[in-house]
Amino acid sequence: MHRWKIDFSTYVKRRWRELIITDWAWLYIVILAIFVGYEVISHVPVILHTPLMSGSNFIHGIVLVGAILALGYATNDVERVIGFTGVVMATLNVVGGYVVTERMLSMFRKKGGGK
């Protein structure tokens, strides 16, 4: 047990070094994603804030991919129950998020095409 306690700190240290040496890619990705997210949103007119919030709500539905993998690799019943719940919830996020966003945005098209 105490063996684990010692392991934990050394592991973080080792893992942190690995991260810095080999996994710089992660940090590049995170930094670039933050800038892209900032750039995409910062010039948007206020009237599109709600649809855009709904649209980005849909995009984090990508969590379904992780939920499928989690349930797909589940080996016991506890994991299966949690994984199953996760997949149901993630699917709700994806499907509900898409339909709600689509309904909001369809009104903007009507306005553009209308009189």
Place this chain on the structure above:
Amino acid sequence: MIDITQPIYVLTIAAFVIGLIRMGNPATARSGILWAGIAMAFSIGATLFVPGLSNLVLIFTAILIGAVIGFIAARKVAIVDMPQMVAIYNGMGAGAASSIAAIELIRFGTSSFNLTIALVGAIIGNVSIAGSVIAFLKLQGWIRQKPIIFTLQQAANLIVVAVGVLFGILFLTHHSLLISYRSALIPFFILTIGYGFLMALPIGGADMPVLISLYNAMTGIAVGLEGFAISNYAMVVAGILVGAAGTILTLAMATAMNRSVVAILAGGFGKVQEESRTVSGNLKPISSEDVAVMLAYASTVAIVPGFGMASAQAQFKVRDLSDMLIAKGIKVFFAIHPVAGRMPGHMNVLLAEAGVPYDLLEDRDEANRAFQDVDVSLVIGANDVVNPAARIPGTALYGMPILDVDKSKNVVVLKRGAGKGFAGIENDLFYMDKTKMLYGDAQESISKVIQELKKL
């Protein structure tokens, strides 16, 4: 078998970014969600064919259940109730992220570093799911919208989250002093979810849009962290993208309402000062007949919609009314406050639904330049966004940019009853000499006004 998921994930991320960019422009917004949707479908499809997956029957059953409920609920909900649907679907995403975290943590299979990331993601996800549920319940009217405040609230919240995180640390360090390390996960989840509930309770209905946007960003970050924990690049990039975009959106919304995010999270909407102020004057009711006469003899009419129009589904009748007035040669414009209703742009969406031409909509600054020449301002269920108390230092609304409806020559306020706005403070505008109150459901009131107008 070759892993086809990686190239598809890469293309998905590209399509997500293109989709977000297109959603940021009114002309291309609708194709934006299509880009994102198609990419999402490919990613999910590819994931289902990952070699070595078991429990496929469970996976498909779960997807079917989620898809059917999600589709029906999202289809059936009225446009006016969209904000709470966004809240609840956001909560579901956060719940999924926490589920992934729970499985990773129970397994204790990966490195401590990844477990730490998973645990942090779980905290953010748990706060987000609980908060989203509260936001949903408040907007749905199933629990009261007013801030729920009790003594020592901040201290209680702090203790709950601190103890929750402590159990998380006990788990990570494999400490089995009190209980076995694995069972430390149970109080960890209960307490962090509990903190999410507690945190959202003192936040009033008026601040919900900002709060939902904040939870949206938090879910993005939780998804990104869980993606890191299970080494899934698609989740990392999409999650962080939403986290960043959502944070900017939250700040932009808060700025539009002249509220600071910190003040919102601190809870309560000016709870101390509000009672001390009394408003002189009285509320003067008016009949729909008189309103029709006023409108018919006006040369310029401003329509100021708010949440009352949304909740009464009156946008179609409002459009009929504006068409009638325009046909009579009266100049009509809609004064849109960016945060009227429950979300930024809420009014634009509803009026677009009713087919009100885009060029009749004036934003706050344009409208405020025009109000002095307006003969009749028709305030349809708007309250806080037209409250001149926002100009008085010390009031709860102080500093929020409002629509200067009080500058117009006459004001008619359509209102369900004599209640206060989300902010819970009296509206000076309603007590002014030039203001008349037309009580009742906005849709019925406007129908009556239209009938009276026809008689003239």
